[in-house]
Amino acid sequence: MSSLKESDVATDTPNEHVNSSDGASFEEENMIDEDDVDVGSKRKKKPGAWLHFEEVEVVEEGKKVKKHQCNHCKKLYKPQASKTTSQLNQHLKRCSHMKRLKDGLGTIDDFLVKIREGVKYLKKSAGRLLKFGEISVTHGIQTHRSLRLDVKTRWNSTQHMLESAIHYKLAFEGYTLRDSNFEWSLMDEEWDRAKKVNPFLWL
Numbered sequence: 101m102s103s104l105k106e107s108d109v110a111t112d113t114p115n116e117h118v119n120s121s122d123g124a125s126f127e128e129e130n131m132i133d134e135d136d137v138d139v140g141s142k143r144k145k146k147p148g149a150w151l152h153f154e155e156v157e158v159v160e161e162g163k164k165v166k167k168h169q170c171n172h173c174k175k176l177y178k179p180q181a182s183k184t185t186s187q188l189n190q191h192l193k194r195c196s197h198m199k200r201l202k203d204g205l206g207t208i209d210d211f212l213v214k215i216r217e218g219v220k221y222l223k224k225s226a227g228r229l230l231k232f233g234e235i236s237v238t239h240g241i242q243t244h245r246s247l248r249l250d251v252k253t254r255w256n257s258t259q260h261m262l263e264s265a266i267h268y269k270l271a272f273e274g275y276t277l278r279d280s281n282f283e284w285s286l287m288d289e290e291w292d293r294a295k296k297v298n299p300f301l302w303l
Contacts, residue, residue, distance in 0.1 A: 149188040151299040153177075170195060211290040212258065215265045218272065218284035219247050228279070235274040241267070262298050266291070 156169045158176065167176040168188060173195050180187055222228045236243050247268065250261040265272065269291055276285040286294070 149185040149192065152192055153188055155179075211286055211294055212262070214284040214286055214290070215261060215294070216250065218282065219249050219261065219265065221282065221284065222275075223247060223249065228275075231278060232268075232271055232275050235278070236268060236271040239270040239274065241271055259298060262294055266294060266298065 152171050153168045154171060156167055156176075157164050158167050159165075166179060168179060169176050170188075170191060175191065175195075177187055177191065222232055232247075233243055245264055245267055248257070248261040248264040250257040272285065276282050
């Protein structure tokens with residue numbers, strides 16, 4: 101889906117909206133009722149293990165063979181014939197480098213609450229979403245991606261929420277300056293931690 105153009109920005113005419121290419125406005129696509137949640141995307145994505153492994157070529161007995169190498173500890177694994185990632189996921193649970201990284205992240209509750217409540221606040225009002233969409237266009241952000249709201253007990257849905265919030269980081273920062281009632285702005289260090297935490301939520 102193509103991104104929005106400057107000509108799509110709403111004017112003072114009440115019925116004009118920031119429109120996506122399929123005719124649905126940004127605020128219409130993102131509106132929710134108070135108890136609505138977004139439990140995940142239908143898009144197919146690579147398993148989370150691939151965020152922590154890469155395919156490399158090594159020489160064994162004079163022949164080049166492909167292996168999967170952990171980005172953290174550099175341990176090598178032979179690709180499984182079934183092409184599943186169960187072996188890689190098991191490694192990530194044991195990897196000492198991964199454990200140290202996770203320990204260093206500390207609690208993530210504070211900024212997750214800010215993102216969750218901020219998204220909820222925006223999605224409850226078409227007017228707020230319209231303003232948020234306008235700010236996104238001003239910053240050159242493609243608005244084809246929906247703001248996501250998670251289910252607290254499902255880490256994959258939290259990852260989707262976090263990923264969409266990071267995509268709209270500049271829009272969140274701009275919106276904070278235009279709405280004095282928005283109380284959930286993140287500091288720079290919190291955005292940095294959000295980016296670091298994001299890959300771990302796939303596991």
